[in-house]
Amino acid sequence: MTRHKQVLGPDDVRRAVTRMAHEIIERNRGLVDVVLVGLQSGGVWLAEQLASEIARIERPVPVGVVDVSMHRDDIGLRPVTPGAITDLPVDVTGACVVLVDDVLFTGRTVKAALDTITDYGRPRSVQLAVLVDRGHRELPIRPDFIGKNLPTSADETVEVSADGVVIAEGGGE
Amino acid sequence: MTAARRHVRSIDEVGRERIIKLLALTGHMHEINQRPVPKVPALRGRVVCNLFLEDSTRTRLSFDTAAKRLGADTVAFTGSGSSLSKGESLRDTVETLAAMRLDAIVVRHRSAGAPWQIAQWCEAAIVNAGDGRHAHPTQALLDAYTIGRRTGRGADLSGLRVAIVGDIVNSRVARSTTAIASMLGAEVTHVGPSTLLDPRLDVQRCTDLDQIIGDVDVLYMLRMQNERMDAAPVPPGGEYTRRFGLTPERAANIRTDALLMHPGPINHGTEMTVDPSTMPQSAITDQVSYGVAVRMAVLFDLLGTGEMEEES
Numbered sequence: 001m002t003r004h005k006q007v008l009g010p011d012d013v014r015r016a017v018t019r020m021a022h023e024i025i026e027r028n029r030g031l032v033d034v035v036l037v038g039l040q041s042g043g044v045w046l047a048e049q050l051a052s053e054i055a056r057i058e059r060p061v062p063v064g065v066v067d068v069s070m071h072r073d074d075i076g077l078r079p080v081t082p083g084a085i086t087d088l089p090v091d092v093t094g095a096c097v098v099l100v101d102d103v104l105f106t107g108r109t110v111k112a113a114l115d116t117i118t119d120y121g122r123p124r125s126v127q128l129a130v131l132v133d134r135g136h137r138e139l140p141i142r143p144d145f146i147g148k149n150l151p152t153s154a155d156e157t158v159e160v161s162a163d164g165v166v167i168a169e170g171g172g173e
Numbered sequence: 174m175t176a177a178r179r180h181v182r183s184i185d186e187v188g189r190e191r192i193i194k195l196l197a198l199t200g201h202m203h204e205i206n207q208r209p210v211p212k213v214p215a216l217r218g219r220v221v222c223n224l225f226l227e228d229s230t231r232t233r234l235s236f237d238t239a240a241k242r243l244g245a246d247t248v249a250f251t252g253s254g255s256s257l258s259k260g261e262s263l264r265d266t267v268e269t270l271a272a273m274r275l276d277a278i279v280v281r282h283r284s285a286g287a288p289w290q291i292a293q294w295c296e297a298a299i300v301n302a303g304d305g306r307h308a309h310p311t312q313a314l315l316d317a318y319t320i321g322r323r324t325g326r327g328a329d330l331s332g333l334r335v336a337i338v339g340d341i342v343n344s345r346v347a348r349s350t351t352a353i354a355s356m357l358g359a360e361v362t363h364v365g366p367s368t369l370l371d372p373r374l375d376v377q378r379c380t381d382l383d384q385i386i387g388d389v390d391v392l393y394m395l396r397m398q399n400e401r402m403d404a405a406p407v408p409p410g411g412e413y414t415r416r417f418g419l420t421p422e423r424a425a426n427i428r429t430d431a432l433l434m435h436p437g438p439i440n441h442g443t444e445m446t447v448d449p450s451t452m453p454q455s456a457i458t459d460q461v462s463y464g465v466a467v468r469m470a471v472l473f474d475l476l477g478t479g480e481m482e483e484e485s
Binding site: 067069070071075076077078079080082085086087115116119120121 | 194197198200201204205208209210212213214215216243473476477478479
């Protein structure tokens with residue numbers, strides 16, 4: 001039997017996104033060369049929401065999608081479900097890339113995203129924005145912008161959407 | 174627990190569900206091919222053997238490129254210059270290759286069924302790159318991907334009218350492409366002289382190209398397979414070209430929104446007397462460029478996915 005615990009509601013998510021948008025603007029004065037890149041699949045909606053907040057507060061920035069499945073270190077172990085295709089609207093060479101994902105866990109997806117981005121060029125800098133940092137890192141990776149720190153146990157799953165954040169125990173659905 | 178070994182030997186073996194997944198994966202692979210560095214480490218450490226025992230240029234190069242772009246190592250094996258010309262049997266050859274612990278063998282062979290035979294002699298995943306007159310599933314996949322992409326329909330080809338013209342009976346391309354197009358919902362018609370049609374296939378048949386050429390969504394011209402003609406079912410002296418070749422006069426009757434396709438290499442002057450590069454309907458260069466992406470999808474599907482639970 002799995003138990004679900006709602007830890008953030010839709011209003012909490014909205015406020016967290018607004019705060020992260022402000023932090024991204026503060027860190028990158030003038031938003032020069034900033035491009036938001038959502039990690040497929042969970043980071044895509046979040047990158048779009050962050051972009052519309054940033055556009056509301058300051059000015060529009062380009063948004064892209066990156067599919068990291070060909071750079072994962074668990075290739076050959078898991079099924080691969082094709083999702084969104086990588087789409088970077090600007091040349092990443094010289095850009096300030098802000099990677100966006102819903103949940104930061106082991107860090108392996110972010111490492112794969114860094115490797116993928118490097119195939120396209122040499123960004124001036126790469127930053128990381130996540131809505132939920134749930135701990136249990138297995139690589140030396142740390143987020144620059146965090147919506148919510150959420151202590152979890154390794155066997156729980158964290159489900160994130162614009163409607164909120166839910167922790168499911170025992171593997172979850 | 175090891176999963177059942179999988180192969181890509183015919184369209185029917187792969188089945189509709191996996192075909193649709195392979196076509197989706199092809200889109201990802203095509204994007205990789207557009208990158209400044211068109212190479213990913215997905216299959217690093219895997220070894221793919223290209224075992225080509227029948228002449229081929231584009232398919233062999235296409236598989237070789239596909240494997241390298243996924244980071245796999247490739248071993249090439251061709252009939253001439255090998256011990257096969259010393260009389261070594263195919264079985265001995267395959268067992269030798271198996272001892273080298275290859276992950277996949279891409280095989281082209283003049284005999285139908287060779288890929289099934291080879292699968293019994295080794296542990297590698299087998300990809301059929303053409304066996305006799307029987308099957309050529311990666312050609313069919315790239316044809317389906319090309320049609321889906323050019324028409325904007327993706328993997329749903331329902332209601333599209335596809336005419337495959339020419340040497341059906343000798344063509345593994347005709348067999349596999351008919352299978353995939355029908356599986357995805359297209360209406361396939363085979364067109365040619367009755368001596369070159371195959372009455373065993375469950376499709377519509379037509380012996381008059383001019384009757385249907387103005388109606389079709391896809392006009393697929395086959396190569397005249399002179400090397401497979403045992404007798405001479407086609408009269409000499411240009412009659413075939415007059416009745417079934419794509420001449421400039423016929424080309425003018427193709428709808429402007431239709432697609433012209435050909436598996437290559439073209440016998441200029443036989444099945445085509447028009448230069449397809451001058452026709453906006455031509456999708457022939459797309460077929461070649463998507464061919465690499467399709468073969469990347471096939472190799473990745475065979476060697477790059479596993480049975481563990483997906484991580485969120």
